[in-house]
Amino acid sequence: MVARKVKLSDVARRAGVSPATVSRAISQPDLLSAATLKRVRAAAQALGYVPDGAARALASGRSMTIGAIVPTLDSTIFARFLQSLQSTLARDGYQLLVASHEMNPAAETEAVRMLLARGADGLILVGADRPRSTLDLLRTGSAPVVLTWCGAPDFACVTVDNERAGYLAAQHLVELGHARIGMVTGRLSFNDRQRARLAGARQAMREAGHEIPDWRVNEQDLSLAGGRIGCAALLQLDTPPTAIIGTIDLLAIACLQEARARRLTVPTDLSIVGIDDVDMSAYLTPSLTTVHIPTGRIGQMAAEMVVSLLENGEAQTHVDLPIELVVRRSTARAGGKA
Amino acid sequence: MVARKVKLSDVARRAGVSPATVSRAISQPDLLSAATLKRVRAAAQALGYVPDGAARALASGRSMTIGAIVPTLDSTIFARFLQSLQSTLARDGYQLLVASHEMNPAAETEAVRMLLARGADGLILVGADRPRSTLDLLRTGSAPVVLTWCGAPDFACVTVDNERAGYLAAQHLVELGHARIGMVTGRLSFNDRQRARLAGARQAMREAGHEIPDWRVNEQDLSLAGGRIGCAALLQLDTPPTAIIGTIDLLAIACLQEARARRLTVPTDLSIVGIDDVDMSAYLTPSLTTVHIPTGRIGQMAAEMVVSLLENGEAQTHVDLPIELVVRRSTARAGGKA
DNA sequence: TTGTAGGCGTTATCAG
């Protein structure tokens, strides 16, 4: 719309130095004398110079951009995760390029390809459950990759023990005397987090001499609507569970709402446990007993990991963040007494 | 890690054609004969060729990347907004580059500069309230800009009448006989959406012969914690309001929780109205009366607008999306009777 | 500390 683009050489001419000097002024200021640096900066300022990222990327081989692929952007969890990634990366001068796959493996592969094509210097993905072809693409790519939540042995990753999360949730219920517990989970395919949480809960019950039969596990969309449907289905069984675990807080919150809609009192009539510990959970009435997952930390660590992988070449490549049960008011002893 | 990068010319050699032909095979397939096209594609496939975005961007002047700057990623609203932007842009082959400013004007300016430097072909921002210098930077930049939620006359924008949103919320309360209403708002500076919603509510009250004095307006962080604090403050006034408007659902939901914590029954003892109509609002007990804002549509339209600005040069540059009051169970006649 | 020169991988303009 306005004057044609100001380029490096324009600044150089204005400052009376060579293009190389201007280039250095941007990327390696220390190599210049204070005087010239100042002069170059003044010239750049005056001309309103903005370096061309594409050209820099092409010449230097680095785009200062990190790609992140999440299942969906429309989720409390991933929103916080991205916020955390974004702010941490920004500190190091990197920009975040985001993509989502909406639970479609092919879309994820496509996203990886696109991000790589866009020149992302590094990639951050969620989970490790994806087609071998995608994994190969990731390994082949020259960009460092960091997996989050769930990891794979041959990839750098920032994990959380999802199986243990499910275990802790169920164990808590066992300790309260519950033997018949139901679960509302998200879709299990292409989602290792969900599978692990379910498996962990089953493990805890098994160790206590109980089981969670398939018909007490209800697979739903990860939404409030899904949670309510799943909860309703479990409550309508001939022998309804005395407690329900939602594999993510959103689902558990929906269960809380469904229970209330059915005039059941939580936790007296029904205990409910979630996993994640989102903000909302602490503020509900009754507040939700859940397993805390350090979502923000996962993002921060993942960001720091790609950056250090990128800049130091090396880095600790396996971090497992601690999780813990947070007992609040949505759980009580089986049998009705709080 | 592996073989050095496969480039255009490698594919060309393998396919026995010139580099130019390979380039066309990617960007203008129609110009090639079916036979050569097929041959080139096979070669590219075999070599695992991935075009270099930086080089393409440098040579073509377009990065196929759109930058979006939101106040924060960590919000239901903006998460949905971004999701919508992302999926719409993806359809046209664009990638989303995101940044957030956490309510810091300077950070936003910095983000604009960075996004422009990264070669974003277009920019999507939230609101129109920012320093003149940033506006100038936006105008100067050669990239089309689309403002969302609130607009400015000389920018393309996808808006929603925030003032009317506040107006509708208050008007509904007036019709229910409420004269003393309180408001819990977010920080008003650097946030035209909040100011407009507050102003609209005041306008509605004024027209009804009432006022919303400053001391019945409580400015808080846009969080559940903020909402509860704000609600508590209003309820502790000598003459507490009979109804409260939260300028975003999150705040209103927090008010609902605070009211319950104080053993107040909503809507009998206190009516509460929100603005946004997030998913959760419909599922709460009582469900939240609120003003529906088509968040997803805003994102979709904004995305379509940048793209058409980019590709057709022209486009409708001012779209105002309709909003409407959604009456649910959190409001009732003043005086206690539902 | 600063200048020179060649190249990064594609696209685009022109011929053929």
Next chain:
DNA sequence: CTGATAACGCCTACAA
């Protein structure tokens, strides 16, 4: 329909 041949704007040895 396809092939040469310049740019594109910046970085980076290498030289001074």
